Amino acid sequence: MTHINALDPGASPLDYYGFELRRHREAAGLTQRQLGDILNYTGSLVGQIETARKLPTPEFSERADAALGTDGMFSRLVELVLRSRLPAWFQQVAELEGRATEISTFQTHAIHGLLQTPQYARAVLGVLDDTDLEDRTAVRLARQRILEKGQAAVIWMVISESVLYQEVGGRETMRGQLAHLLAFERIPAVNIQVLPFSAGAHAGMQGSFTLFRFASDAAIVYTEGYGSGHPAANPDTVKDCSLRYDHLQAAALSLRDSAELIRRLMEERYGEQRAFGGDSVA
Known part of the structure; x- marks a missing residue:
């Protein structure tokens, strides 16, 4: 066991x-x-955090600040701790998410991490690797704290209709995830549109991408591969992806129609199923 005095x-x-x-x-x-x-919390958990064997959570940090009179120090520090536990290639993206005034993203395979539920995130992260799954899930969810900032970025999210059908984590997890998306329906800073199957060939056929815009810095476009991320500030690349995003939004359902589709699928595909006798089944 690592002794706390040995910690640097x-x-x-x-x-x-x-x-x-x-x-x-x-x-x-x-x-x-x-x-x-x-x-x-248990004294054992306190000891594990003190010996850097367990990640603190924002809730733990808030309680520690209140109990020890540290004026928000642990609450501020936990953001650095959790960001440092992201994969090295993704840490810059988390920093971009925190600085951006507008985030526009197109997703072809999964709900974007900023809007994932804990259950959905756990299912995504657990594919082929469930080591430290709870900690990795907590790290991903910590990115969502930017939504609570006083001047949070405006988020535009276009998701392929196929994402709604991809049953990640099972029916209950998907129902909860779709309900979570609907919870943003009346929040102007978070805008979700569905690109329907009927759109056919579209401007995002090459894959998912995200555009970050800032108050004073140049915009950045971000794409992702297996175990790697590719931020680019090249003006031509940003211009091309901005045009593509405009076309994707034009081809997508309206905000209201997108919410209606999500609501319908939540009930019809992931709601309670009924047996022939009329009783609901899991």
């Missing part, structure tokens, strides 16, 4: 978080168990 607070944001948690706990005269009782 400069080694990583996670090590620094654990070092500071122990320092403030001891300054308050509390044992790990006592702090755990105050936070409504």
Whole structure:
């Protein structure tokens, strides 16, 4: 077992978080168990976080700030901790998501990570690799905190109709995911459109992509491959993808019709099924 005294607070944001948690706990005269009782967590979990063997969550950090009087330090630090646990090639994307004033994305295979439910994210991340799945899921969901900012980016999302039919995680998970999308229906900063099968050949046939626009910096287009990401600020590339996105939005259903399609599929495809006798079945 790694002893907390062996931690180098400069080694990583996670090590620094654990070092500071122990320092403030001891300054308050509390044992790990006592702090755990105050936070409504186990003392064992406190110890694991202090020894950088467990990721803290935003909720844990908020409670630690309140209990130890650290003026939001852990809540600020946890964002760095979680971002540092993203794959190295994706960390720049998370930074772009945090700075952007507008995010326009086209998705062909899955719901974008910013709008995924925990169950859906877990199912996506668990394909072929379930190691540290809970921590990796928490890291992905932490990106969604940008939606809570006072001046959050405006999000435009066009998703292929096939995404709604791809049963990720089972029927219950999909029903919850579609319900989550509908929860944004009256939020002007999050706009979801469905590109229907009837659109036929379309401007996004080459695959998913995301456009990031900023208050003062040049726009960036981002595409993704297996285990790699490709941000590009080339003006011609950005112009081409911007035009493609305009055409995708024009071919997609309206916001209202998209919501109606999502609602219908949620009930008809992922709602309760009934047996011949009339009783509902799982």
